[in-house]
Amino acid sequence: MQDHMQQNHEQDKDKDRDRDRDEDREQGQRRVPRSGWAAQTGVFLALAFLTAGLCGALQPATGIPPEVLQLTQFGPALAVAAVALLWPGRIRDRLAGTLPARSKGPADHEARLPSGNRAALLLTPALITALSAGGALLISGSLPVTSPQAFAHPLTLLVTAQLIGACAEEIGWRCYLQPLLRTRFGPVTASVLVGTAWxxxxxxxxxxGPAYAAGFLTATITMSVILGLALERVRSNRLLLAGGFHTLVNLGMLFVTDETSPATAPMVVFGGACLAAAIPWIASARRAAATPDKITAATADGPR
Incomplete structure (x- = not known):
């Protein structure tokens, strides 16, 4: 009897070792090797900075007005193209979900951003703009609103160009770099790193100046956290969602506030507005992480 029990015990230990080995193998397949992750990140960032500078230098020769479209925005997109040439076997995994995808079943449906979250993401720029405008009223007593008629170009052209430029940036920051860093870091840490690089x-x-730079970095980091949390596990239409968010923020800065000016106070207010808008997203992500899923909750106290 004891021999039989000992034999069963040894078999259970063997099964546990096999299961652990399979889990380790599966995790290793999902994660990018450390050297590959570091190399891809370094090359992407170096090229994003370099190509943006070259595009900016070429802008005067093209005759494209900077208020319509800044060619520097194409730096991240060009960096992604270069990385795709260097690591063609890995680029597909990094850019998974960039474009709309056809539904293939329940699992694919779960990987899409729910309509409520989609609306919340695209309404967040309105909140940022409103908070920035409120801050401007408190500081200066006036609201710097710019009429679309003040620009020499049609509104449709401005909006379209802003969307193109924002998507050219976001294919690099949120569609490539964010998923790459998520292979090594949690969603908030990865988002902070992307926002800092951005x-x-x-x-x-x-x-x-230091205060202006601090306000600007606060804005990019907190907006990156909002986008990173909103797009977590989303594998469809990431580019249009991130580009739409980016475009709405830029349009708010262009027409309703004066954060595009070199004045320090508006940029500090803008950074504070972005930080305030990020708090609900962070709180919601913490609640979701602390709440067990339905299956776990239903079986936690069940029979063993």
Whole structure:
């Protein structure tokens, strides 16, 4: 009897070892090797900075007005294209979900951003703009609203160009770099790292003084956290969602506030507005992480 029990015990230990080995193998397949992750990140960032500078230098020769479209925005997209040439076997995994995808079943449906979250994401720029405008009223007593008629270009052209430029950035920041860093870090940490790189990439903004740069970096990091949390596990239409968010923020800055000016106070207010708008997203993500899923909750106290 004891021999039989010992034999069963040894078989159970063998099964546990096999299961652990399978789990380790599965995790290893899902994660990018450390050297590959570091190399891809370094090359992408270096090229994003370099190509943005080259595009900015070429802008005067093209005759494209910077208020319509800044060619520097194409730096991240060009960096993604270069990385795709260097690592063609890995680019598909990194860009999974960038474009709309056909539904293939329940699992695919769960990987889409729910309509409520989609609306919340696209309404968040309105909240940021409203908070920035409120801050401007408190500081200066006036609201710097710019009429679309003040620009020499049609509103449809401005909106379309803003969307194109925002998507050219977001295919690099949120569609490539964010998923790549998620192979090594949690969603908040990865989002903070992307937001920091995104902010530092805007080199001219960092030359306006320490307070201005601090407000700008606060804005890029907290907006990156909002996007990172909103798009977590979303594998469809990531580019249009991130680009739409980015476009709405830029349009708010262009027409309702004056954060595009070199004045320090508006940028500090803008950074504070982005931070305030990120708090509900962070709180919601913490609640979701602390709440067990339905299956876990239903079986937690069940028979063993």
């Amino acid at each position: 902010g530092l990439w805007h080199v001219p903004a960092l030359t306006q």
